[in-house]
Amino acid sequence: MRDKATSFDIAHMAGVSQSTVSRALRNSPLVNQETREKVQAIARQLNYKVDKNASSLRQRNSRTIALLLFEDPTSDDSMINPFFLSMLGSITKACAQEGYDLLVSFQHYSTDWHADYEDTNKADGIILLGYGDYMNYQDKLSKLEQQKTHFVRWGEVDKDHPGLSVGCDNFQGGYKITQHLISHGRKHLAFIGGADSHCPEFYERFKGMCHALQQAGCQDSPLQIDAINTEDSGYQAVVTLLQKSDDIDAIVCASDLIAIGAMRALKDKDIDVPGDIAVVGYDNILLASFANPPLTTVHQNTKKAGELLVTSLIKLIQGETPKPVLIPAELVIRKSCGNP
Amino acid sequence: MRDKATSFDIAHMAGVSQSTVSRALRNSPLVNQETREKVQAIARQLNYKVDKNASSLRQRNSRTIALLLFEDPTSDDSMINPFFLSMLGSITKACAQEGYDLLVSFQHYSTDWHADYEDTNKADGIILLGYGDYMNYQDKLSKLEQQKTHFVRWGEVDKDHPGLSVGCDNFQGGYKITQHLISHGRKHLAFIGGADSHCPEFYERFKGMCHALQQAGCQDSPLQIDAINTEDSGYQAVVTLLQKSDDIDAIVCASDLIAIGAMRALKDKDIDVPGDIAVVGYDNILLASFANPPLTTVHQNTKKAGELLVTSLIKLIQGETPKPVLIPAELVIRKSCGNP
DNA sequence: CTGAAAGCGCTTACAG
DNA sequence: CTGAAAGCGCTTACAG
Numbered sequence: 172m173r174d175k176a177t178s179f180d181i182a183h184m185a186g187v188s189q190s191t192v193s194r195a196l197r198n199s200p201l202v203n204q205e206t207r208e209k210v211q212a213i214a215r216q217l218n219y220k221v222d223k224n225a226s227s228l229r230q231r232n233s234r235t236i237a238l239l240l241f242e243d244p245t246s247d248d249s250m251i252n253p254f255f256l257s258m259l260g261s262i263t264k265a266c267a268q269e270g271y272d273l274l275v276s277f278q279h280y281s282t283d284w285h286a287d288y289e290d291t292n293k294a295d296g297i298i299l300l301g302y303g304d305y306m307n308y309q310d311k312l313s314k315l316e317q318q319k320t321h322f323v324r325w326g327e328v329d330k331d332h333p334g335l336s337v338g339c340d341n342f343q344g345g346y347k348i349t350q351h352l353i354s355h356g357r358k359h360l361a362f363i364g365g366a367d368s369h370c371p372e373f374y375e376r377f378k379g380m381c382h383a384l385q386q387a388g389c390q391d392s393p394l395q396i397d398a399i400n401t402e403d404s405g406y407q408a409v410v411t412l413l414q415k416s417d418d419i420d421a422i423v424c425a426s427d428l429i430a431i432g433a434m435r436a437l438k439d440k441d442i443d444v445p446g447d448i449a450v451v452g453y454d455n456i457l458l459a460s461f462a463n464p465p466l467t468t469v470h471q472n473t474k475k476a477g478e479l480l481v482t483s484l485i486k487l488i489q490g491e492t493p494k495p496v497l498i499p500a501e502l503v504i505r506k507s508c509g510n511p
Numbered sequence: 512m513r514d515k516a517t518s519f520d521i522a523h524m525a526g527v528s529q530s531t532v533s534r535a536l537r538n539s540p541l542v543n544q545e546t547r548e549k550v551q552a553i554a555r556q557l558n559y560k561v562d563k564n565a566s567s568l569r570q571r572n573s574r575t576i577a578l579l580l581f582e583d584p585t586s587d588d589s590m591i592n593p594f595f596l597s598m599l600g601s602i603t604k605a606c607a608q609e610g611y612d613l614l615v616s617f618q619h620y621s622t623d624w625h626a627d628y629e630d631t632n633k634a635d636g637i638i639l640l641g642y643g644d645y646m647n648y649q650d651k652l653s654k655l656e657q658q659k660t661h662f663v664r665w666g667e668v669d670k671d672h673p674g675l676s677v678g679c680d681n682f683q684g685g686y687k688i689t690q691h692l693i694s695h696g697r698k699h700l701a702f703i704g705g706a707d708s709h710c711p712e713f714y715e716r717f718k719g720m721c722h723a724l725q726q727a728g729c730q731d732s733p734l735q736i737d738a739i740n741t742e743d744s745g746y747q748a749v750v751t752l753l754q755k756s757d758d759i760d761a762i763v764c765a766s767d768l769i770a771i772g773a774m775r776a777l778k779d780k781d782i783d784v785p786g787d788i789a790v791v792g793y794d795n796i797l798l799a800s801f802a803n804p805p806l807t808t809v810h811q812n813t814k815k816a817g818e819l820l821v822t823s824l825i826k827l828i829q830g831e832t833p834k835p836v837l838i839p840a841e842l843v844i845r846k847s848c849g850n851p
Numbered sequence: 852c853t854g855a856a857a858g859c860g861c862t863t864a865c866a867g
Numbered sequence: 868c869t870g871a872a873a874g875c876g877c878t879t880a881c882a883g
Contacts, residue, residue, distance in 0.1 A: 188854045220630035225876035228564035256596040290560035463803045528870045565860035
């Protein structure tokens with residue numbers, strides 16, 4: 172480590188006490204304007220920066236937030252779900268805006284979480300980001316809550332879920348996009364994606380879909396094929412789907428990545444999208460607009476989401492009790508659903 | 512902040528001194544096996560975690576690395592260059608592997624950098640990631656060097672550049688992909704992307720291209736149109752290009768994003784890719800494989816790159832003098848270059 | 852408005 | 868192998 176000036180050095184140069192230096196640099200009203208300016212000038216000149224370790228230790232907070240990113244179990248190591256990367260960008264910016272630093276960490280579902288940023292006082296709170304098997308991590312969330320760790324998670328807003336959630340309205344998204352398909356004459360819809368409490372987000376989308384179908388007079392629930400959030404899983408699911416049914420004319424996919432895989436499978440079988448089968452996704456990742464045909468999907472407002480995650484967490488840290496937030500779903504109509 | 516157990520609490524419970532607790536928890540060989548186990552058991556039981564602020568303050572290092580991500584000047588706020596996001600993923604993982612935490616921060620080119628992570632002792636070193644106008648930030652790099660900040664930057668390896676660089680072999684990449692086009696009969700090539708010392712990476716790719724052309728017997732240098740690293744800029748550049756020339760049969764783009772924009776412009780003009788004009792990109796972002804036609808490009812090994820950035824920086828921190836690294840370029844042949 | 856002093860929670864040289 | 872003590876560089880209650 173390099174030799175750094177300390178507040179004592181500045182105090183010495185300015186001919187004041189070290190306490191006064193500290194006050195001057197923090198713009199305390201307790202310090203004389205003239206003194207403040209002299210101290211600040213010397214600090215600038217020496218390129219002095221307050222030692223954050225000492226400062227955090229003394230103040231008992233770090234003005235740092237930790238982001239735990241849970242990886243999708245994709246085979247390809249370097250391929251991270253683009254949706255989360257977009258969230259990461261917006262979280263980073265929101266933190267900067269609020270004057271917080273951001274620690275980022277990738278976590279594996281399988282192993283024990285490295286969630287002790289707050290326990291070690293490196294961070295004042297934690298943001299959890301990533302879908303996964305909810306049933307598996309439920310216990311860990313409860314444990315965090317017991318430890319009184321400050322945390323917010325991205326995901327389904329549900330009273331039974333431990334901790335504070337910020338999420339998009341998945342039910343509404345599934346509902347809207349299904350309604351759109353129905354209104355354009357599609358009659359035999361299938362859903363690709365897990366649809367149970369292991370993946371609450373996908374499940375809500377599915378429930379929204381079912382609700383739209385019921386409203387339209389379809390009493391039986393749609394064909395549903397499990398898939399995790401990868402392109403490959405979407406491909407496989409369509410292969411299975413085509414074996415089970417031959418009159419499907421629209422597929423609602425639980426994510427864009429799944430939809431991209433689904434369209435690849437359909438192309439391989441020479442099935443025209445949207446001519447024969449309409450396909451819609453969810454997330455509105457960058458890829459969706461470049462897919463062929465461009466993918467109709469539901470946009471999740473990642474900018475707003477990131478801001479809300481950060482500001483909610485900061486409120487929590489400050490002892491307030493922010494409410495969970497549901498961000499409205501926004502339809503993005505492109506060509507894969509067969510629209511004009 | 513919650514009430515946390517300290518090493519004194521554990522000392523009290525274990526009936527030893529606080530120094531012994533500290534030693535036991537750090538697995539010091541100076542402590543008796545039995546004592547160590549007793550102390551560690553109590554620590555586990557209390558869910559005790561060492562306070563990193565205190566520990567870092569005392570040890571004068573934080574085992575934390577800061578990543579400064581420089582944004583491309585894209586109009587869309589939420590759209591971050593996918594290539595950098597991939598790097599971010601690999602850097603995060605590499606840090607975890609080396610036992611370092613990672614602070615992430617987005618920076619704007621225009622404003623002053625918030626590069627004082629090391630000055631404040633929040634980080635032991637810094638990784639700089641992001642292309643931009645090299646001439647603009649050169650001075651800032653020199654300043655970092657003067658301050659003896661430990662930093663590595665992603666980018667062109669060049670003896671005249673301040674600081675340690677890790678980068679892909681851009682010259683070789685430009686050379687290889689041009690050679691490929693020539694060997695498949697393309698004769699009139701253009702380059703899209705900045706080609707001067709303001710953007711050394713693009714420039715090297717361009718130089719590699721020129722070298723391949725010369726080797727093939729073309730003496731005049733290719734038509735070159737400026738573009739920054741956005742889809743839109745690629746689109747505009749092609750519009751300009753088509754006004755200037757009508758016998759181009761291949762376009763070498765400085766990045767995939769530029770290439771995607773270029774292909775959109777060509778499609779709008781009803782020019783067939785690769786039938787009329789071949790298009791190639793650079794980076795091999797996820798989008799490239801889903802483009803229509805799929806984009807031939809140069810892969811930058813982000814996994815290796817992230818690891819090298821992290822390990823080089825750690826060496827620097829430890830007082831070693833690691834060498835700059837050039838990662839070989841890998842051609843990825845798809846359909847946009849007109850291959851079988 | 853200013854200063855002397857305590858203390859945040861560790862690590863480690865020193866003495867035994 | 869263990870303990871008492873110093874000290875990392877701040878912030879802030881206390882006294883003036």
